[in-house]
Each structure stands twice: as structure tokens, then as C-alpha cells.
Amino acid sequence: MITRRAFLAGGAGLGAAAALGVPPARAAAARTARVPLSDPFLLGVASGEPAPDGVVLWTRLAPDPLAPDGLGGMPSRPVAVHWQLARDEGFRHVVRQGVETARPEEAHSVHVEPAGLQPGAEYFYRFKADGEISPVGRTVTAPAPGTRSRELNLAFTSCADYQTGWFTAYRRMAEEEPDLIAFLGDYIYEYGDYKYPVRDQAGGECLDLAGYRLRHAQHKADPELQLAHAVAPWAVVWDDHDIENAWAGDVPEQPDPPFLKRRADAFQAYYENMPLRRAQRPRGSSLRLHRTLRWGAVANLHLLDTRQYRDLYACTGRSGTVGPDCQERLAPNRTILGQEQEAWLEGRLKDSAATWDLLGQQVFMMEMDWTNGEGKGYSNEGWDGYVASRDRLTAAIEATRRNAVVLTGDVHSHWAGEVKRSFQDPGSEAVAVELVTTSVTSAGDGLDEYPNTGVLLAENPHVKFFNGRRGYVRARLTEREMTVDFRSLSRVTEPYAPAYTSGSFVIEPGAPRLNQV
Ligand SMILES: [Fe+2]
Numbered sequence: 001m002i003t004r005r006a007f008l009a010g011g012a013g014l015g016a017a018a019a020l021g022v023p024p025a026r027a028a029a030a031r032t033a034r035v036p037l038s039d040p041f042l043l044g045v046a047s048g049e050p051a052p053d054g055v056v057l058w059t060r061l062a063p064d065p066l067a068p069d070g071l072g073g074m075p076s077r078p079v080a081v082h083w084q085l086a087r088d089e090g091f092r093h094v095v096r097q098g099v100e101t102a103r104p105e106e107a108h109s110v111h112v113e114p115a116g117l118q119p120g121a122e123y124f125y126r127f128k129a130d131g132e133i134s135p136v137g138r139t140v141t142a143p144a145p146g147t148r149s150r151e152l153n154l155a156f157t158s159c160a161d162y163q164t165g166w167f168t169a170y171r172r173m174a175e176e177e178p179d180l181i182a183f184l185g186d187y188i189y190e191y192g193d194y195k196y197p198v199r200d201q202a203g204g205e206c207l208d209l210a211g212y213r214l215r216h217a218q219h220k221a222d223p224e225l226q227l228a229h230a231v232a233p234w235a236v237v238w239d240d241h242d243i244e245n246a247w248a249g250d251v252p253e254q255p256d257p258p259f260l261k262r263r264a265d266a267f268q269a270y271y272e273n274m275p276l277r278r279a280q281r282p283r284g285s286s287l288r289l290h291r292t293l294r295w296g297a298v299a300n301l302h303l304l305d306t307r308q309y310r311d312l313y314a315c316t317g318r319s320g321t322v323g324p325d326c327q328e329r330l331a332p333n334r335t336i337l338g339q340e341q342e343a344w345l346e347g348r349l350k351d352s353a354a355t356w357d358l359l360g361q362q363v364f365m366m367e368m369d370w371t372n373g374e375g376k377g378y379s380n381e382g383w384d385g386y387v388a389s390r391d392r393l394t395a396a397i398e399a400t401r402r403n404a405v406v407l408t409g410d411v412h413s414h415w416a417g418e419v420k421r422s423f424q425d426p427g428s429e430a431v432a433v434e435l436v437t438t439s440v441t442s443a444g445d446g447l448d449e450y451p452n453t454g455v456l457l458a459e460n461p462h463v464k465f466f467n468g469r470r471g472y473v474r475a476r477l478t479e480r481e482m483t484v485d486f487r488s489l490s491r492v493t494e495p496y497a498p499a500y501t502s503g504s505f506v507i508e509p510g511a512p513r514l515n516q517v
Contacts, residue, residue, distance in 0.1 A: 039063060039132050040079075040108075043072070043217060044226030045125065047139035047233040048275025049293065050180065052119035055139050055233055057083060058275035059127045061108040065221040066202045070213030070269075074108045081110050082128040085117075089124045089136060102129070107213050109272040119144035120296070137230040140179055143296030146353075148479055152295045155232075156182035156360070157472035158239070158409025159439030160219065161189045163197035165470070165492030167224035169440040172487065172499040173472050174224075174231040180293075181232050182301065184409030184437065185239025185362045187274075188215045190266070198441075198493050207257050212269035220273060229275075235293055236274050237303050239362040239410055242266060246319040246381065248310050250285075253318075260285040290341050292348055299477050300354040302345060304361035309338025313380045321370055321377040322385075329378065329385045330424075336363075336386035337393075346396040349404075355479045355509055357402045359432075363410045365390060366434050366462060367423035372455045382410075387424070394421050397431045403509045404432035405482065407473075411436060412443040414471070414486045416505060416514055417463035430462065430512045435484060437473045445491040446470060448502060464514050467502040482507040483517075 040061035048056045061079060062072025078101045085096040095117070102108040110127070117123065120143040127134040143150040155178040157169055173181060190212070192205035203214040219225055228234075240246050243266040245253050252259035264285040271282050280287065289305040314329035315322045322329065335342060349357060364382035371377035378384040397404045398421055406419060414437065418430035438446075446468040453466050469488035476483045488502040504517035 038130075040074070040129050041127065041132060041134040043220035044229055045127065045134050045137040046229035046275040047125065047137055048235060049277050050140060050142045050233040051293070052142045052144050054113055054115045054117050055123070055141055056275045056277055057085070057110075057112040057114065057125045057137070057139070059110055059134055060217075060220065060273060061102050061129055062217055062221075065217040066214065068203065068210070068214065070210035070217065071104065071107060072213075072217055074104065076104045078103050079108060079129055083110070083112050083125065084128075085114050085123050085125045087121070087123060089138075091124065091126070095123070107269070107272045111276065111278050113277060117141050120147065120150055135226070135230060139233045142294060143298075145294065145296065147296030148298070150296050150298060152180065152299050152477040153178045154180050154182060154358075154475045154477065155472055156184060156407055156475075157437050157440055158184040158362075159186040159241075159412055159442040160225075161186070161191075161241075161439070161442040162201045162215075162219060162222075163189075163191075163194045163199055164444055165198045165441035166495040167222050167440055168489055168492060168495055168497050169470055169472050169499075170222075170224040170228035171496075172489070173474075174227040176474050178232050178474065180295070180301075181228060181234045182303075182360050182407060183234060183236045184360055184407060185237055186241040186409065186439070186442065187236065187238070188212075188219055189241045189442075190215070190244055191241075206266070207262065209265040209268060212266050213272065216269050216273035234275055235301060235303060235360065236276070237289055237305060237360060237362065238270060238307065240307060242270055243307070247307060248312050248319075249308065251312050290337075290344065294354065295477075297354055298479060299356040299358055300348070300352050301358045301360055302348055304337060304345065304359060305341065306336050306362045309341055310336045311386065314385045315380060319381040320379075322380050324376040324378070326378075326380070329380055330387045332388045334386050334388050336383060336389045342389065342392060345393065349396050349400045349402050352400070352402060355403060356477050356482060357397075357404045359404060359406045361406065361408060364408060364415075364434075364436065365406050366417045366419050367460070368463065369459050370456070372452050372459070390419075391422055394419060394431050404512070405507065406432055406434040408434055408436040409439075412439040413446065414438045414465065414467040414469075414473070414488070414502065415463060416465040416484070416486070416503065417460070418512060418514065420462060432512050433507050433514055435473055435475070438467065438469065438471050438486075438488070440472075441470055441492045443470070445493055448488070464516070465503045465505070469502065471499060471502075479509070481509070
């Protein structure tokens with residue numbers, strides 16, 4: 001049987017340039033030249049949403065990924081895409097195959113949902129269109145419901161700003177050969193061009209459907225990102241930059257272009273470019289992103305959306321740090337999830353029979369005083385701006401006695417700590433652990449520690465760990481324990497930095513504490 005490592009070593013799933021050992025810089029230059037290409041699979045392949053009996057297989061046809069209209073150089077007609085799913089990388093044992101239509105109105109993306117698959121099994125998949133064959137992807141199905149023996153090897157990260165650096169973190173994640181990769185938001189940045197980018201992006205600020213499609217295509221053309229998509233199924237949620245900086249519900253940061261149209265365009269491009277289920281296709285400016293993925297009896301991963309239904313920022317109406325005397329952030333009616341999602345999550349925690357309940361979400365949940373020394377300052381963009389919403393969730397975790405671990409992105413550095421039942425009550429116990437992943441590139445190379453790191457940790461004693469480099473988090477979950485390694489890269493301004501472990505912790509079921517290894 002072909003092992004995962006053999007799959008990686010063989011270069012399967014890589015873009016042709018990476019498979020041939022061409023450095024990313026030269027591959028990027030070749031793409032920028034926009035030579036008409038016949039290969040429509042330059043965006044690679046992906047899988048996602050693993051269930052015990054099925055998984056989503058994704059590709060998007062684009063022989064010219066950087067075409068300014070966002071359509072990838074495709075003609076405006078439907079194209080038949082053949083797909084195959086096999087138990088072996090050589091496709092001798094094909095178990096499912098079929099034909100999907102890639103349509104111009106969905107940017108020639110396909111979302112295939114083969115059903116009736118074996119639980120807890122490894123599969124390989126590929127596509128064919130116009131006589132060309134795609135790279136091969138590897139994916140896995142979730143273990144059967146109730147299965148206790150199977151562990152979950154999870155990797156998660158967030159925040160991949162193309163202009164800020166190389167996507168080395170994606171390569172290092174792929175080398176971990178995880179069962180599942182969770183992405184916690186800011187898969188793209190909508191921003192216009194920086195003055196001194198590490199890498200040039202195409203297209204300027206994303207303002208409409210063509211702009212978002214082009215940005216996604218440029219990301220998907222990256223060989224490091226293609227490798228991470230080809231090696232394991234993904235579970236994705238967005239944050240603000242997938243749409244617009246600091247958007248909150250239907251309120252934008254900038255009034256132009258009209259926000260609900262812009263949001264609809266961003267959601268459409270997000271759906272087209274992610275291995276989501278067809279049921280998650282957007283309806284206008286709405287897309288239901290919150291859902292649960294189950295991994296046998298070991299873990300439920302509840303994926304949350306803290307952007308689409310949140311109340312507007314407390315105290316100022318704009319994202320920022322506010323003082324302790326800003327009472328609005330404590331108002332009992334405020335919500336970061338929206339009432340429907342709050343009730344849904346409470347129900348999911350009540351129904352859960354898994355050892356671990358993972359909450360994959362975007363913004364800092366722990367209380368965090370960001371002001372050094374005298375005085376306190378809380379971000380009104382994280383859960384500190386929605387204290388009642390946090391208290392209702394921690395009450396639900398306590399009432400259902402769940403082993404909750406919160407997975408967070410957004411802040412472009414590694415943090416770990418404990419979420420207390422109520423941060424208003426100094427004697428309050430922790431009810432959950434929070435693991436905050438750093439970014440793929442955002443904020444640049446960074447440092448392991450900053451001059452104010454010690455003060456921040458001392459003034460927030462429930463926060464136990466910080467690392468200010470780029471990278472990702474890997475975790476191994478069993479019925480007995482969850483082990484966590486924070487993985488860091490020395491630099492992202494140059495490609496191929498090695499990854500190192502900057503912090504390791506063990507969490508035990510029934511004890512929401514971080515135990516340093
Ligand atoms: Fe970010």
C-alpha cells in the first residue's frame with residue numbers, strides 16, 4: 001500500500017513546476033507572463049468536509065489563472081469534467097467515477113460529493129477535462145460514528161496574505177500528513193497593492209466578483225498551497241479579509257462599493273474556490289457557514305461564523321481597543337454569533353457524545369487586556385466586545401460538561417490559554433482551553449518574543465503561551481488526551497524555512513487546563 005509519505009515524496013498533487021523542483025519564484029514568474037496554457041488544472045485539486053460516508057472533491061478549471069476578468073482564461077461555455085476516486089494512488093481500484101459540468105457562472109469550479117464511501121478510509125482522486133488530467137489528491141473519510149480507536153491528527157492555521165510572504169507554512173503542514181486541515185479565516189486578503197511586497201499580487205483591491213475570483217485563483221496557483229490541499233481534506237471558515245477588513249454583519253468598514261453586493265460577490269467566489277458542499281452555495285448575500293464535522297467518538301469540530309451575524313462594534317461602532325469603562329461591551333443582549341447560531345451551538349454541545357468538542361472560529365475568546373501597565377484595554381472585535389455572548393457559551397459548556405477546546409485565528413501570533421466561566425468573577429474556574437494559531441504570512445517574519453510579551457502574559461494570568469512567528473498548530477486527539485505543538489517558521493520573506501516547535505502542551509479530558517510539556 002502506498003503510504004502518505006510516499007505520496008508526498010512522489011510529488012503527487014503538486015503543481016507541475018513544484019514537482020519538477022522549480023523554485024516558487026521562477027514558477028510565479030512563468031505564471032505572470034500569462035502565456036496561453038492548455039492545462040486547465042493550474043489551480044490544483046482539493047477535498048473537504050469529510051464525513052463517514054463521503055467527502056467533497058474540488059477543482060476549478062483555469063488555464064490562465066491571472067486572467068484579469070477572474071475567469072481563469074476559460075471560454076464562456078460549460079465544460080464536462082470527469083472524476084475518479086480510487087483506493088490506490090495508481091487508480092487500479094477505482095471505486096467511484098462520474099462526470100460533472102463546470103459552468104462559467106461558477107467560474108468553472110466543480111464540487112463533487114461521492115456518497116456511500118467506507119468510513120475511516122484513505123482515497124485518491126483526480127479529474128480530466130479537455131483531454132488533460134489533473135494532479136492526484138489524497139483524502140480521507142471520517143471514522144464511523146462511535147468509533148473510539150481512531151485518533152485525529154489535525155493541523156490548523158489562518159491568515160495568508162499573498163503579498164507579505166511565501167506560503168511555506170502550507171508546505172510544512174502538508175509534510176505533517178494530517179487527517180484534517182482546518183483553516184480559520186483570512187484565506188485571502190482583499191487589500192490593494194502594498195508598496196514593498198514580498199510577492200506581487202494581481203488585480204489590486206477586491207471589490208467585485210472578478211476581483212475576488214482572481215485573488216482566489218492566484219492563491220490556488222501557489223504550489224505550497226496546492227500541496228496542502230492535495231494531501232488532506234480541509235474544513236474552512238472565513239474571517240473579515242475574505243470579504244472586507246473588519247466587516248460586522250451587514251455593516252462594512254468602507255461605504256463603497258455597496259456592501260451587500262460586495263459581500264455576495266465575496267461569498268460567491270469563496271464558495272467557488274473552496275471544497276464546500278453544494279448545500280453551502282450562497283443565496284445572494286447569505287451563506288450558512290456554521291456546521292459540525294464529526295470524527296468518530298473522538299472529536300466533533302463545530303465550525304463557527306463570528307462575522308455574518310454579529311452586532312456592530314461596541315462603544316465606538318468601529319473595531320479597536322476600548323477601555324474597561326466601556327459598558328456597552330457588557331450589554332446582555334449583544335451577540336457575536338447571532339441568536340440562531342448561538343442556539344444551534346448550544347444544541348450541538350448538548351447532543352455531543354464525543355470526547356472533544358472543538359470550536360473552530362475566528363477571534364480571541366479569552367479576555368485579553370492589551371494595555372501594558374496601568375489601565376486596561378479590550379479589543380471590541382473579539383469576544384471581549386461581546387461578553388454576554390461569551391458568558392452564554394461558557395455556561396452551555398459548563399452545563400453540558402463538554403471537553404471544549406477553542407481553535408482561533410485572526411491575531412497573527414500563537415497564543416494559548418484558558419477560557420474562564422466568567423471573566424467578571426475573579427474566582428471563576430476555566431471551562432475550556434483556547435489555542436490561537438499564528439498566520440501563514442500576515443505580519444511578516446516576526447519574532448519569538450516581543451519586549452511587551454512578558455508584561456502581557458503577567459497581566460493576563462489565564463494566558464499561558466505566546467510565540468510571534470508565522471506557522472500553524474498541530475494536534476493529536478485521542479480519547480485519553482490532546483497533545484498540541486505550536487509550529488513556527490524563522491522567516492516567510494524567503495521561501496523554504498524549516499519549522500520548529502515553539503511550545504507543546506497536553507490537555508486531558510475533564511480538566512480544561514494547559515499542561516506544558
Ligand atoms: Fe488576518
